[in-house]
Amino acid sequence: MQKLQTLKGFRDFLPSKMMIRNEVIRRLKQVFEKYGFDELQTPSLEYQELLLGKCGEEAEKLMYLFQDPGNRKVGLRYDLTVPLARVVTSNQDLPKPFKRYQIQPAYRAENTQKGRYREIYQCDIDIVGSSSPISDAEILAVINDSLKSLGFEKFKIKINSRKILFSSMEKAGIPEDKWLTVAQSIDKLDKKEKDEVKKELLGKGVQKNNIDKLFDNLKNVKPDKYLSEVISLAKKLNVSKSLEFTPTLSRGLDYYTGPIFETVVEEPKIGSITGGGRYDKLLKDLGGVNYPAVGTSIGLDRVCDVIEELNLWPEILKTNSKVLVTIFSEKLIEKSLETAQKIREKNINTEIFQSIESLDKQLKYADKKGIPFAIIIGPEEMKENVLTLKDLNKKTQKKLSLEKVILKLSK
């Protein structure tokens, strides 16, 4: 085969990986839908004009842009926010607020040496068309419930507001044109020493006395009225223990206009896996209608990788198949098929071995694939009108009636 490998940064998801991914997605969707979010899907390809809209040079360099067979200038989806802006603008009769989740890949020609993928599965939850703190609180509740549903026990949802951060800077005498770059340095305070960050700020041309004042201000700052409302509403939605006001949190992206949030999972030690906030001007800036919006992203690839690497879900099997019905001989094929069909009728995932081989080889197949049970129907079983059910994990076996086998497999 000419090119056996996948492209760098692109992945095959073999069945055992899909088992985990599907379970992660199932749990997340259940939470999103419990909060009244519906699913949206958009095309992989869009017009370049749309993708490039207001994106910076850096993003443009990472985009997969090309001409299609009809010579249109097109490109692969770079994120899920630009398509959302397009959808709410071109479907203005959608009920507002529009609450949607979207789980689809985006494409970025990232440096893969940093362990980054180029086909990245994104998972975004957003509320478009509401400027109420209820919406911010609901996004926090979705994050809280999502992480719990994934089995993460100990995590913090850090929360801050761009408005608070900028007003602290203003009070410290930092000129407005430096606010965004200062915010980016401040954001590193959870990983870097204070002095290091101060040095970085000096390097960015901020005055020493302004920096000291800013650090003083950040020590004493409190949530403003809007953020206080968000926090108090979130508590009514059972988000309390995990919520942590963090005046130094600033998030990298420039488009946030109000509350910003980020989740840090502490047990297992995963680090940041969600990020989001309020972006009341972004949709208009992208060329869409002027809707306020708030939302979050969940790092789906990271979550799936961690669950697999740390074997957090040992109960998830490598296959959907619960039982393999073996075939004893040419003469008994039909008996095996009929038996399998009766088990399937009870909604138990059942495989039939696909040819006549030694029993040993058939059981090895089940073992390799991770099927937990096997059934043997030989002449002896036929005579006694029973099945031999092998538990391939416990390495035990028992002769049972079909009804009892079904009962056992249904558990």
Next chain:
Amino acid sequence: MQKLQTLKGFRDFLPSKMMIRNEVIRRLKQVFEKYGFDELQTPSLEYQELLLGKCGEEAEKLMYLFQDPGNRKVGLRYDLTVPLARVVTSNQDLPKPFKRYQIQPAYRAENTQKGRYREIYQCDIDIVGSSSPISDAEILAVINDSLKSLGFEKFKIKINSRKILFSSMEKAGIPEDKWLTVAQSIDKLDKKEKDEVKKELLGKGVQKNNIDKLFDNLKNVKPDKYLSEVISLAKKLNVSKSLEFTPTLSRGLDYYTGPIFETVVEEPKIGSITGGGRYDKLLKDLGGVNYPAVGTSIGLDRVCDVIEELNLWPEILKTNSKVLVTIFSEKLIEKSLETAQKIREKNINTEIFQSIESLDKQLKYADKKGIPFAIIIGPEEMKENVLTLKDLNKKTQKKLSLEKVILKLSK
């Protein structure tokens, strides 16, 4: 917004469409997994060398081929068979037979005036590494159960074998180099008059007496040994009423080597929605390992379109949300939030209205979005410790305790 529209042939799936698509996919996956198929996903982008492999000129013209930002020659997935060939070749330790299903979009720059999409959701089920008729029979059983699970009552699974067709041609004296093109004409016999097909064959340079002999042969032909076995095994898997031996069935694609099958749904009148067969040489021809294989495609887009157009599933709602909790006043926000949260704890999909508006406006939102129930909690309800539950379809309302509301919504 610069380019509001999607590219021609590409589609947004708004929530109401996603409700139907997700339900179709859920039902299909359940059947596939019941028969021991696991899910595989592969990247959207592959090396051009792989995609072009043995594809004809026609396919090449329809492909989305380009250079990525690292100047690699790449292209969008054209089908799910080429990636399957790559996966089984580069993962030779996968347990064999490898039974997988794959539901992902493929990209073809088709003429959209014919109502064709360019981002086509494909749904393939295949068994790789088995030359046993059990496998062919299982694919037939999966087709049979899939269509039943989608609620299609009356359908035919037409079955034939390329070997039978070719041997009839050989006996009729048709030269081997004409077999494939003759097969393509013969395939049209269910849509065209016999005389028209005969004329087409004459035009292809087939002798009149050979054509007449072929038509005679096809009248009397019977399933060969392999096909008879497939049919008899399929019957053990409950595929019987729907199965129909059709000596003129030939399928368009050249790569089938044995049994071929096609489903025609007669009620509702949908026509052909599955196609497949045995392709024992294709994987090797694509440059992969020499594995026999058999499988089928299900026309997912067509199925979803038909279900929507004919309103076959009126019970599928436009939204996942079961109930909207309205907000009576600023003072009562928290009460509404707490109530919503208690209902969510019972796994009922619950929305909260996102701001304080007139009740009328809130109910209109629920109506527009298709949420079937709404809850009102005003001062009166607070005093009586009840909720007002409105059934928005029946236009009735009742004061009930929270417990009774949950009971009613759980149905």
